[in-house]
Amino acid sequence: MRAAWVVVALVGFATVAIKALGPVLLGGRPLPARFAGVVALLAPALLAALVAINTVGSGQRLIIDARLLGVAAAAIALWLRAPVLIVVVLAAVVTGAARAATGW
Amino acid sequence: MTGTSSGASDNDGLPQRGHRDGARAVAPLAVAVAGFGVSFGVLARSAGMGVLAPIVMSATTFAGSAQFAAAAILGAGGGVAAAVTAAVLLNARYAPIGVSVAPWLSGSRWSRFLRAQLVVDETWAVAAEGEGRFNPKVLVGAGLILYIAWVVGTVLGSAFGRFLGDPAKLGLDAAFPALFLALLVPQVRTRLDRSAAVLGAAIALTLIPFTPPGVPIVAAGAACLLGLAGGARHGPRRGRDDGGPEPGAVR
Numbered sequence: 001m002r003a004a005w006v007v008v009a010l011v012g013f014a015t016v017a018i019k020a021l022g023p024v025l026l027g028g029r030p031l032p033a034r035f036a037g038v039v040a041l042l043a044p045a046l047l048a049a050l051v052a053i054n055t056v057g058s059g060q061r062l063i064i065d066a067r068l069l070g071v072a073a074a075a076i077a078l079w080l081r082a083p084v085l086i087v088v089v090l091a092a093v094v095t096g097a098a099r100a101a102t103g104w
Numbered sequence: 105m106t107g108t109s110s111g112a113s114d115n116d117g118l119p120q121r122g123h124r125d126g127a128r129a130v131a132p133l134a135v136a137v138a139g140f141g142v143s144f145g146v147l148a149r150s151a152g153m154g155v156l157a158p159i160v161m162s163a164t165t166f167a168g169s170a171q172f173a174a175a176a177i178l179g180a181g182g183g184v185a186a187a188v189t190a191a192v193l194l195n196a197r198y199a200p201i202g203v204s205v206a207p208w209l210s211g212s213r214w215s216r217f218l219r220a221q222l223v224v225d226e227t228w229a230v231a232a233e234g235e236g237r238f239n240p241k242v243l244v245g246a247g248l249i250l251y252i253a254w255v256v257g258t259v260l261g262s263a264f265g266r267f268l269g270d271p272a273k274l275g276l277d278a279a280f281p282a283l284f285l286a287l288l289v290p291q292v293r294t295r296l297d298r299s300a301a302v303l304g305a306a307i308a309l310t311l312i313p314f315t316p317p318g319v320p321i322v323a324a325g326a327a328c329l330l331g332l333a334g335g336a337r338h339g340p341r342r343g344r345d346d347g348g349p350e351p352g353a354v355r
Contacts (some may be wrong), residue, residue: 096275
């Protein structure tokens with residue numbers, strides 16, 4: 001129990017500090033142009049990585065499971081220009097159904 | 105504050121988004137986030153963290169993956185140092201992410217500090233308006249909704265978890281990559297954007313088997329260094345003199 005509270009405190013302080021770093025030190029000022037060109041690519045790079053990690057990642061393993069079907073359905077829905085709500089719900093429904101049917 | 109200055113004309117037609125739009129944008133995810141809050145509460149309690157500590161953790165840390173990792177390691181008897189290290193690695197991405205939103209968060213130091221805490225992957229992603237622009241109101245609206253969902257979910261899981269189901273059974277874990285994919289599409293407009301996306305995903309997939317969780321996502325961020333080659337493709341991004349409040353004037 002004591003270990004749990006120590007972890008809560010340390011992780012809390014570290015996370016708050018990490019999140020605050022940029023906005024507190026650099027807040028409200030434009031980044032230098034060269035740096036801004038780099039940061040502009042952070043969204044596509046990290047979003048693509050988040051898609052990949054959350055679709056086939058499981059800890060330190062790569063796993064093909066029902067999530068891949070759900071994300072594939074989401075991709076088709078996006079291609080058909082479906083609204084985000086439909087895309088997200090569809091991914092969950094397809095994944096849940098596939099999991100129930102196959103046990104993946 | 106949307107930075108629709110002379111150079112970035114392709115966004116000029118968009119209506120300005122506010123707090124409500126941010127809340128609406130993450131509404132489909134709030135259920136999934138609450139569901140995972142419930143499972144965090146259940147996991148943390150079964151890991152021997154008690155009822156209150158998981159709730160305090162969700163209220164102060166607000167970063168799902170790091171909390172799951174810390175609780176799982178504690179539960180497996182991994183010790184404080186291992187739990188904290190894993191959580192910090194998993195949250196390391198919020199350093200570059202914080203830098204990317206920093207120019208768009210004006211106001212007092214405290215206000216920037218507090219709003220920075222609402223940055224998580226999902227809120228950052230819905231607040232992105234392309235070419236490095238971020239909408240601080242969307243960030244706050246989305247952040248408040250997901251924060252409430254996460255904390256309430258944790259309370260439910262920690263207190264009554266035994267009676268609630270596993271969100272993975274409902275496929276809610278696939279809601280996250282689907283949302284990130286939906287948010288990625290409008291972010292890839294140029295060939296350089298596409299290259300950064302492909303490289304980021306490739307780096308992450310390559311590193312997953314070889315590095316502790318948290319490292320692949322941070323390493324994937326390095327794909328944005330492609331921007332050094334891109335030069336000034338977006339035109340004058342510097343001049344945010346769009347008539348909004350002078351950045352830093354309040355400080």
